[in-house]
Amino acid sequence: MIPPTEGSGALILAAVAVLGFGAFAYRAWKLYRYLRLGWNEDRRAHLGKRIRDELVIYLLQRKLLKRPYYIRGVAHAFIFWGFIVITMGTVDLLASGLFGLRMPGAESGFFVWAVDVFAALVLASIVLALVRRAFFKPARMHIALDGYIILGLIATLIVSLLAFENAGLAAGYLALHQATPPLADLLPLPYPAGVAGTVFAAAWWVHVVTVLGFAAYLPQSKHLHIVTTLPNVFFRSQRPRGALRFVDKIEEQKTFGAATLRDLSWKQHLDGYTCTECGRCSDNCPALATGKALDPQKIVLDLRDLLLKEGDALLKDSTATGTAPAHQFATKPDELWACTTCAACVEQCPVTIEHIDKIVDLRRYLTMQEAAAPPEAQRAMTNIERAGNPWGEAAGTRGDWAEGLGVPTFAQMPDAEYLYFVGCAASFDRRNQRVAKALAKILQAAGTSFAILATEETCTGDPARRMGNEYLWQLQAQQNIETFGRYKVRKIIASCPHCFNTIANEYPQLGGTYEVVHALQLVQDLIAEKKIVLGPGAAESVAYHDPCYLGRHNGIYEDPRAVLDAIEGVTRMEIEPYHRERGFCCGAGGGRMWMEEKVGQRVNHRRVEQILAAGDAKGERPTKVASGCPFCLIMLDEGVGAKGIADQLKPVDVLELVASRLADPAVLEVERATT
């Protein structure tokens, strides 16, 4: 179709284009300069993974299509794909209007067809989005004028597109051999003679001016994500999800943690520009759900707002520090300390924003720079320093749980194949000592060559690192790495997912690289290889609770379930819908195990309610809830106790269930033969 830009039209279009793109460029340049206030984090490595992420997360919209957001996810995907196709059409329109040039393939039947079909899908999705906003407002969603403006602009674009196509057809503007837009062709509006041409021109101009207006508005709005998602996904962290950022040469730093906006990396600021305010992070946050001050979306948006507010002043004066982000509001520290680092937000974010890294950077400032961690957290850190465990139990008694069990120490058995890294909880907490004993019994039954470090073991440093004390984590990690080195440890079993995560994913930052397995992974192998045999037992329904640092942080969902399924008589129950990647935290991660929880409902109490509700929905409550984490066990124990249902729902570790069914294969065979 010939653009209606004959005569001075092209000049007017050029002027509008300069205004629209000029406004976009001006604002974009400003935003870029603000972003570069952040420190220069290198995110270039792992190019292959980055390209794959672009394809899967950006082009295929993988992270939008997640439970329980499938319908809106699909609607977004249509708007997104439609946008790509229609933007090509727009480029063609502008090129033809301004210079009379056509984009190659713009007149092909396939492209014309695609534009129309996607226009219809976009329009349908826009209606869905508008209806959702107006009538089914999601609890956590930020409903602002911004959203309506954007939906209105997109609707205007699509309607004007179909209108000018349709009017153009009616006016006979279709060039010879040019494909007919299929949908526009289906809407034959009865234009009086001569009017079709005017409608075509008007709708064409409305469309093009809306596009340019959109360009101008874009960087002022949350809709900027259509531009920033591309780099944000590309430069997403390629660290294992469970690994926090390493602070190299920490003793030489001048300040610690994010003291100012300059101490957050440029990527952290890009995250802020990219946030779509969809609220999925908030929707899934256990702290927010139980009435704490934390709202992960707010964490991201507050940093963005502070950058937009103080960016100019910081650019003007390179010595200016601006407001400390950790004290942006009086309640900010409460928000930061409420985080359990469960990664529900990170898991759900469609545009790969890194919430935990921001929270930890700000905690690092509070803890290391200001020494302003909550008193209980300070006590836990002092205990780690002095006793090598956050509870402050006597370091000399670390190996006492193993007395009389025939479990060797590395000093006694230096050629053991595996190190069982017991961790503080299983070493000192009486309830969890039973889990350590269960694992020892399983390993002995399987004939696995293993030893422990007893008093030579010390806290991995994980709680300290997550409380923001990077320095203490490094000291603890170095000490363990030295000990591992002394015994030439290569393979490590951990029964605590937090120990497992930090040794597997974070110790390599300090040069400690080992083959690390969580106990349940190993036990799954032992069962599969028939190195242990499990005897029969009573029928029981056991719910499986996903520990965050096994599931979301390390993707270990199947092994623990396979172990449960291998136990005769055990019927595994899923805690729907809060299971697998939507598993709800027990409340103890991120160092919260050692901090008071006084605000709102206790997270573990909510978790127990979810377990009961999932059972009720299935018509049968489980009699046990099994997990693979000592902190989950402590929290669930407290939860069922507080609810007075300890006799109905018994928290256990999967390892205990396995150990209680260990059978001598020979005896079992005889028993089975005789019954």
Added chain:
Amino acid sequence: MRLLICIKQVPDSTTRVKVAPDGTSIVTDGITWSISPYDEYAIELALEQKDNAADTVVSVISVGGPRTKDALRQALAMGCDDATLVTGEGADTLGPLGIANALKSAIDELKPDLVLCGKQASDDDQGFVGPALAEALGWPHVAVVTKVAPSAAGTEIWKEVEGGHEVWKASGAAVLTVQKSEKEPRYPSLPGIMKAKKKEIPERPVTGVEDPVTIEIVKLEPPPARGGGKIFKDGDVKAHAAALATLLRDEAKVL
């Protein structure tokens, strides 16, 4: 205002103490040493004065061998301005009066306005050095202090008494021995730790200090191991209650 805190390095309260084969000392291998907890409260109390009045100078001093420097560094990391170590041959074995005399000679030079000590050390629990130091200096002494505040005519001192506290007033220099208070001793900031690492800790010789009272430890022994508990299993609850009452009266003798 210049505050001086006298601290003692003791085995950390998380350490399981073992009696050495000689029966009169403890095994020091593998012990984590830290500042005696009441001394930490004294440091916190002094640092709070500094938080409120920036011109306050907080100094720490200790008597002991080379490893005592770690305790002084910890105090510096918490925010104390300077530290002094009284050391030399025999510093480890001084009796409480000797330590008080060693501190006195330093205090004569350092001239603090107030001296704070923990009310007792967590290792020997004698509570001797503070009052002895006050005596040696000829200064007044207030015990079980939980709060200090500057006032028009000197210093207001909160002293714990049964069920409440008394407010005392010191018009001049005094020795305060500090009780545990609500405010937990602060965790050092990392800049504090880094600064403390680089700070010089001047030493004073312990030679020539008078130590008139020598204490000889005759014997150390661990407390008797706790006996196993008794659990009433299965059976009639009423019978359990009756049996429990009997045991509490006849065996435990608490009824």
